[in-house]
Amino acid sequence: MDFTITTPLYYVNDKPHLGSTYTTIACDAIARFHRLEGDNVIFITGVDEHGQKIERSAKKSNKSPQEYCDSITQSYLNLWDRWSITYDSFIRTTSTHHCSLVYEFYQRVSESGDIYLGKQQGWYCVGCEEYKDEGPNEISPSCPIHKTNLEWRNEENLFFRLSKYQKQIEEIVSRPGFIRPQSRRKEINNFVSQGLKDFSISRVNLEWGLPVPGYTGHTFYVWFDALLGYLSALNRNTLPVDLNQLKDKGWPTNVHVIGKDILRFHSVYWPAMLLSAGLDLPNSIFGHGFLTREGQKMGKTIGNILDPLELLNDYGADPIRWYLLKDIEFGVDGDFQQNRFKDLINNDLANTIGNLVNRTTTMSRKWFNNAVPTFTMNSEDTSQLCTDCLATIKCVREAMYDYDLKKSSTAILELAVKSNAFLSASEPWTRIKDIMNKELVAYELYSVLESIRIIGFLLLPLLPDLGMKILNQLGITSIPITWKNNLKWGLLAKGSLLPSPNPIFNKIL
RNA sequence: GUCAGUGUAGCUCAGCUGGUUAGAGCACAGCAUUCAUAACGCUGAGGUCGAGAGUUCAAGUCUCUCCACUGACACCA
Known part of the structure; x- marks a missing residue:
């Protein structure tokens, strides 16, 4: 049996942090388990490399966006290597085969009649890089965070007809086990029942992205790029892209493991996009919790960030894995206390x-x-x-x-x-x-x-x-690929030699 | 603001449809002890179950109000 599992594609805006390490460790444990169960596991991880923030971060460090991505992506690769993460496919959204897949996918969605040119209007805060809720009749509203005046924007974007899938999404989202943990389901249900609105899939003021064919100046916006990485990861480097073949390569995934913050995009937008493209839906979406440290949110401003590489150097992988996996319920927020x-x-x-x-x-x-x-x-x-x-x-x-x-x-x-x-x-x-x-x-x-x-x-x-x-x-030195024949009672060979005892784990101070 | 969730021993949490002295693990104290990484085992101390009111013979468990924290309320990943 195939077992496909994904981490999110991490945004390479900054160095990897403990949160992404947590997700990845959890997926690694699940992937290792299924391999031992005898499944054909495809464990996918990767990076989301487009977007304005990256463009800006690159500029700050005097690099081209691509150079910047290369360096951060390399640090992810190094980190996973150091943590012995057993991923099978690592996808970068700047890779050429990903680009081809996005075009192919876009083509299909387009043919389904789900793409149209529309206007994105609203009060926009340059600092927040987002549209605010203020109505069109407001007179010179200002941003509550930045205290600066909002500008009225009237931007031409391509839209995806999410509203068309209202009924189907309602049904999918209420499938038992589709959204996990169960406690997060209601939230999404609520959201969906308010009525789905179409969302924009392209930007015109964004340079660092995949250009939309036929629309000069448009680049694909994050969700029509990053999410498709899951498919590219399975497609590997095969060109030309044939979406029909994904079935044989492990699609759909058994589970997308993500942080709770991006649950909606994975449980609502993504299934709709897949429906439009005529592809199967993931079996489940698992939104896990966030980590705090000594009860406080980790952040640069407070300066209390735990660096995954430092933790690894200080304690080794197993203690951290044990703490994260055993002490924190997967799906609920957790606190790291020294x-x-x-x-x-x-x-x-x-x-x-x-x-x-x-x-x-x-x-x-x-x-x-x-x-x-x-x-x-x-x-x-x-x-x-x-x-x-x-x-x-x-x-x-x-x-x-x-x-x-x-x-x-x-x-x-x-x-x-x-x-x-x-x-x-x-x-x-x-x-x-x-x-x-x-x-x-x-x-x-x-x-x-x-x-x-x-x-x-x-x-x-x-x-x-x-x-x-x-x-x-116990004198056992080689591990079979699956453990089916080992998880039984009475298999230890009587009379076999035992090596001299050597503490398997030294206490930490 | 609206909706949802959480609030139980110092810490992390169990407590289903209400029913005898509210549980576990860790931390803490004592006992015991070598087979062992001063480890294991046993015992103990620790809680007005967020606050208040109500329903009931009986509430951590149901109802209401309030307080605190968290999340969602559409294009920030």
């Missing part, structure tokens, strides 16, 4: 999971010739730990299919807690003193090792490095 971060990481990764691996392998090596204990058992294992493991596997998989990363991580951690409790209850270190108990101790330690093995596998999508280290401690 203290909480430290406590959570040390507790979960070092004390609970790390120590579990360490103590168990140490005991096994000590009493069973540096190897996984051997014992005989003639009936099927129905121990509590075995049951717990199977339940955890089920829970984790279901949660991941539902994009519930928090639930999934929590379930894995709970298995580690249960395994620790199991050791405390069975006290192998006491029992082993009586040689008669050796068989029982062997069985119990084996159970815990087995549980650790399952924890290691289940952790692979969320914390790829730590998951691998755990498996290494």
